Amino acid sequence: MIILDKISKAFGQQRVVSDATTDFEKGKVTTVIGPNGAGKSTLLSMATRLVSPDSGTVVINGKAISDWNTAELAKSLAVLRQANSMTMRFTIRELVAFGRFPYSKGNLTAEDNDAIDQAIHYLDLAELQHRYLDELSGGQRQLAFIAMVIAQDTDYVFLDEPLNNLDIRHSLSIMKTVQRLAHEMGKAVIVVIHDINFAACYADHIIAMKKGCIVANATVNDVIQADVLEDIYDTPFNIVEANGKRMCLYY
Incomplete structure (x- = not known):
């Protein structure tokens, strides 16, 4: 379990996150929702040691995140940030192989290649695995980055707005994959997301932030x-129920 205990962060005079306390359990999808500027991405960054909190603690499996060796931390948690631009030209398979770096340090073993194969097949990318990223649609590229995270094989997976600029088909594919990662593979998956209805349909737990x-x-x-x-x-919101799920109607 990852536990956040009263973590706060300010940039200059602007306090971005204030005394946030929560936890992330394995086997569950947790979505983080809220308006723009609510502090969602900063919360995720502190939970993954991309940003240090000004106060409070982050604990992973009983050990403070600041005490983790970087190489070992990379075997426990993976994070996919909003901006995923590549200046070098990689195929899907080459990109997914980066997920094995904490284990292989670039010298892929048979075990690494098995993990790469599994991640690629998990997202139905086998037929595209030798295509270059700049030849793919935005949705296909995002699936490739998620496959890289899956190949990293961590207990905790953090995705920061993975549905940005995607069509409905690719958004559904990603959220179904997120749910499978938690429910079938026992991972804790934490997703910062704007679409409340996707959160309602695919999350087990919701954290909402404001200011x-x-x-x-x-x-x-x-x-x-x-x-x-x-x-x-x-x-204003109007909530309806369909097939056992609550949905939001905006007006």
């Missing part, structure tokens, strides 16, 4: 409520 604070931290049904969402987003 740097965690204002809701509960099950999907407890958070996907009109009054809760209206407080978070300052806009």
